[in-house]
Amino acid sequence: MELLGKRALVTGGAGGLGEEIVQSLAEAGARVILHDLPGSGAEAVRDKINARGLRHEVETVLGDLSDLAGLKQAAGAILDSAGPIDILVNNAAINPRDPIETYSLEDFTRVQTINAHAAFVLCQAVVPGMKEIGGGSIVNIGSLTLAGLVADMVPYVCAKGTLLGLTRSLAREVGPAGIRVNLVAPGAIPTELERRVWAGRLDEVNADVLARQALKYRGSARDIAEAVLFLASPRSRFITGHELNVNGGWYMG
Template sequence: MTLKGKTVLYTGAAGGLGHDTSMAMAAAGARVIAIDSDPVKAERLANSAKHAGPGSIVLEAIDLSDLKGLARRLAEIAKREGGFDIVINNAAIYPSKPFEQYTIEEHQAVQRVNVDAGIVCVQTALPDMKHKGWGRIVNISSVTFYGGWALLSPYVASKAALVGLTRAWAREFGPHGITVNAIAPGAFPTDAEKIHPDPEGYTRFVLDHQALKRRGSAADIANAILFLISDQSSFITGQTLNVDGGWVMH
């Protein structure tokens, strides 16, 4: 598999599931524009990127909640890079508390980062993808979309929205040679799990529900993304691929 000559726009690229995918895409020859505002994770990815070849990783610290600012910065980057061939909408925030305690502003804040920022990314990349007659878009959803999840209603709603956009975009962009798919990760041992008060108990819960009795790794997500952005998946679009060890089956 080669991604030589491809430019990737990747949000949340330095996080627990993003780091390994960024490195894998660079190893396949891609130029990865890694969007992440977490300075600690970004520094870790920057250090790894020194050994990323034959592709490259360029880190960009952008506040995804500032949609107008995001659009301006992406337009500048797209002009500098000659457009984007691949968009991976991965960044997400996930506050946790009872539904009645959320304000409407908090709901909107989650939607803005988890969904609306991805819309801005696709709007920026789409004209060049159409011009080339080739493009790949991958939205990172969640298995919580299927079963719901207590205390995470804004997050669950945002991940459901990404599945809907995946299907609508696939239908609309398909005539231009652009595929759009989603990945729904299961439970992975990343910083996201720190919201759980009993980590060991949560691990037991996860393994009880999965068909495969091991925890997932970032490499599992990286491999799935690499497949969906490659020419090996050129006849697959509008789909949601669960990468969850057989937790949710549909």
């Protein structure tokens, strides 16, 4: 219950990692707002978590992060009704995998908008309230791929680079107000996404990942959620501007 009563907003909360992040924050006593696309199954995830009878019910806000003006409005409405946000987790992302020649400029821009610019809009929206209440924690979800380990993901990796820059520069800017900004960089987590992207080659992918990791077991969504929970909680009160690799020792930079 170390986050009892804290207000948290998690984007992409219906996804493989998002659901676990929402659940672990809610288990720690936070009032969580789960943001995701209409049709993403957000309500089903909310109902499943709420069926456990946790202290505060998870709420959903549906919207499309590619509409930044709409997102700004939605964030304003959330703050008006819920009050200042204590914890923001910028987790939503899309991850197309194609050689650079195949992306149009529009494709590239769309990935930056959803994966990075939306995080900027949300940080801008929550920081004034965090300043008013004397602190807060922002956790951005990066990726192992930023270390240059996976091909054919230029727009995605560029957006993760932006998130790391946002993390460090904003941490410097808002630290004096008691606001911490960190980034969790997951390794390869066997979520639905992996099963979808690598359908038919799952055994091969599993063996390949294990060969690259120092630890010879696969990570789980819970492993990522635990790292987010740590960075969201006062247990990490002296940590800001940090990139936390949660990847079983694949990359140790």
